[in-house]
Amino acid sequence: MFSRPLPRLTLRNLMLAMAVFSVIITLCNSFYATYEVQRTLLINNTLEANRVYAAKLAELTESFIQSTRRQLAYSAGLLNNNMNNEQMLMAEARRLHEQSNAFNSVVIVNAKGIIIAASPDTLQVKGVQLSSANARQSLQAQAPLITDPFVSPSGNYIISLSHPMFSDNGDYLGYVAGTIYLQRSNILGEILGKHYYQDGSYLYVVDKHKTLIYHPEEQYIGERVSNNAAIDTVLAGKEGVLNVVNSHDVDMLTGFAPVASTHWGIVAQRPKEATLASINNHLFNVFVKSIPIALLTLAGIWLSAIFISRPLWQLAKSAEKMNKQDVQQDISGVRSWYFEAAQLKSAILRGIALFHDHINKLHTDSHTDAMTGLLNRRGMQHMLDSYEQRQTPFALIALDIDHFKNVNDTFGHDIGDNVIKQLALIMQEQARRNDILCRSGGEEFMIFLPATDATNALEVAERLRRKVENTIMDDVGSIRISLGVSHWPGRAMTIRRALKQADIALYQAKHQGRNQSVLN
Numbered sequence: 001m002f003s004r005p006l007p008r009l010t011l012r013n014l015m016l017a018m019a020v021f022s023v024i025i026t027l028c029n030s031f032y033a034t035y036e037v038q039r040t041l042l043i044n045n046t047l048e049a050n051r052v053y054a055a056k057l058a059e060l061t062e063s064f065i066q067s068t069r070r071q072l073a074y075s076a077g078l079l080n081n082n083m084n085n086e087q088m089l090m091a092e093a094r095r096l097h098e099q100s101n102a103f104n105s106v107v108i109v110n111a112k113g114i115i116i117a118a119s120p121d122t123l124q125v126k127g128v129q130l131s132s133a134n135a136r137q138s139l140q141a142q143a144p145l146i147t148d149p150f151v152s153p154s155g156n157y158i159i160s161l162s163h164p165m166f167s168d169n170g171d172y173l174g175y176v177a178g179t180i181y182l183q184r185s186n187i188l189g190e191i192l193g194k195h196y197y198q199d200g201s202y203l204y205v206v207d208k209h210k211t212l213i214y215h216p217e218e219q220y221i222g223e224r225v226s227n228n229a230a231i232d233t234v235l236a237g238k239e240g241v242l243n244v245v246n247s248h249d250v251d252m253l254t255g256f257a258p259v260a261s262t263h264w265g266i267v268a269q270r271p272k273e274a275t276l277a278s279i280n281n282h283l284f285n286v287f288v289k290s291i292p293i294a295l296l297t298l299a300g301i302w303l304s305a306i307f308i309s310r311p312l313w314q315l316a317k318s319a320e321k322m323n324k325q326d327v328q329q330d331i332s333g334v335r336s337w338y339f340e341a342a343q344l345k346s347a348i349l350r351g352i353a354l355f356h357d358h359i360n361k362l363h364t365d366s367h368t369d370a371m372t373g374l375l376n377r378r379g380m381q382h383m384l385d386s387y388e389q390r391q392t393p394f395a396l397i398a399l400d401i402d403h404f405k406n407v408n409d410t411f412g413h414d415i416g417d418n419v420i421k422q423l424a425l426i427m428q429e430q431a432r433r434n435d436i437l438c439r440s441g442g443e444e445f446m447i448f449l450p451a452t453d454a455t456n457a458l459e460v461a462e463r464l465r466r467k468v469e470n471t472i473m474d475d476v477g478s479i480r481i482s483l484g485v486s487h488w489p490g491r492a493m494t495i496r497r498a499l500k501q502a503d504i505a506l507y508q509a510k511h512q513g514r515n516q517s518v519l520n
């Protein structure tokens with residue numbers, strides 16, 4: 001089974017991956033921070049709005065209570081001396097009931113607890129004796145009172161706002177009371193009932209015993225609410241805000257305020273979930289709006305990654321073909337526009353220069369004769385290959401020191417070496433710029449003369465021979481040489497053959513008495 005090789009990590013991809021990672025983390029972080037800030041802000045704003053709203057409604061309720069108290073006190077004052085005037089009692093009850101929509105009904109009760117007048121007439125409770133303890137709260141109080149909720153003789157669940165009546169000599173005569181039917185449409189509903197939205201926010205009122213006396217859902221009216229910190233706080237007379245879980249286990253953002261004169265608490269609340277729902281939309285909008293900038297940022301990062309990594313990428317690619325001839329040119333062309341790349345580039349260029357120097361030196365060493373500095377046989381062969389390739393015609397001279405054995409035998413091998421070196425120097429002095437000089441063996445040499453014909457080569461050979469003959473060398477005095485000359489015209493002949501002919505000519509020179517040049 002073949003497994004595909006993993007894509008190679010490059011600086012550009014690493015930079016890209018890092019940048020994309022950073023962008024994603026930054027985006028997530030800013031989304032999260034935005035969400036948290038918005039959430040806290042929204043919760044605090046909602047709590048505060050509910051508190052202000054509850055406080056405003058508590059103020060309205062308070063002023064309604066004060067106003068009704070004054071009305072009841074006024075009526076009580078009127079009726080004090082007219083308790084037997086049935087017509088007036090009825091007229092006053094009707095006036096109180098109808099002059100405003102404050103009360104669902106009005107009753108006037110005498111000191112024995114018998115209803116002596118009532119409005120509306122449809123109530124038909126006149127003459128009814130109040131018997132239950134709850135119904136007799138006002139009788140017992142004999143003072144201005146707002147009762148706890150109770151079931152009236154007409155069967156309504158009510159609270160009653162009453163004011164006592166006293167005769168001039170202070171005898172208790174009964175009371176006049178306005179009622180609010182808690183489970184029917186009433187003045188509380190008018191004052192408070194607008195605050196009910198489809199998102200689940202609503203407002204309710206509890207009396208001092210934690211009994212619900214107003215709630216937008218009628219079935220809860222009359223229920224006692226327990227374990228509710230908001231209600232505990234508001235009934236302690238404090239205004240404020242709280243995060244409360246309601247009886248349906250719904251998290252509510254609650255603001256509350258007390259109605260001081262009645263010891264009621266008004267609570268306005270909104271489900272937390274409904275409040276926070278808008279954030280999700282908001283965040284989605286933020287997300288959508290941030291996409292173009294995020295894409296632009298990514299594109300910018302991508303281009304920057306390419307731009308930054310390009311010099312290093314090019315240097316790395318060039319380094320792969322370090323042994324190629326044009327690598328130096330390639331690397332010199334790399335635009336290393338920042339410090340690290342520039343340093344790397346110059347280090348690689350220095351390395352390549354050293355490398356090539358080293359190679360060149362090795363190449364020269366392997367082609368050069370250490371003693372004379374002329375080409376050795378390998379160098380000579382290399383040069384001949386090149387001539388053959390380019391088909392450059394040349395003349396060649398093979399030369400050999402005459403009786404060199406005698407030099408060695410007479411003066412020793414070291415002095416013999418010196419003679420070889422001195423001969424090489426003379427050859428170099430005599431040679432033209434394009435001539436190639438080789439030490440082809442112990443005391444044998446070759447001279448290659450490009451673009452030179454055989455006759456000219458013979459002249460060169462003779463000139464050299466005479467020069468050597470006339471030169472006094474250290475220790476040994478003058479020496480003599482024999483030379484064989486031939487010519488390679490190009491394609492018509494092999495170079496091997498030209499070499500052979502030079503050898504033959506040299507042999508002839510030796511044979512004919514040495515110290516001479518022979519052309520073959």
Ligand SMILES: Nc1nc2c(ncn2[C@@H]2O[C@H](COP(=O)(O)OP(=O)(O)OP(=O)(O)O)[C@@H](O)[C@H]2O)c(=O)[nH]1
Nearest residue numbers: 400401402403404405406408413414416417442443
């Ligand atoms: N000192 C020294 N001697 C060398 C070197 N290479 C070869 N020789 C000697 O050169 C001599 C060549 O001798 P031969 O080939 O007999 O030729 P010759 O004595 O020069 O006589 P002819 O060439 O016939 O004139 C030998 O004694 C070699 O030992 C070298 O590098 N240094």
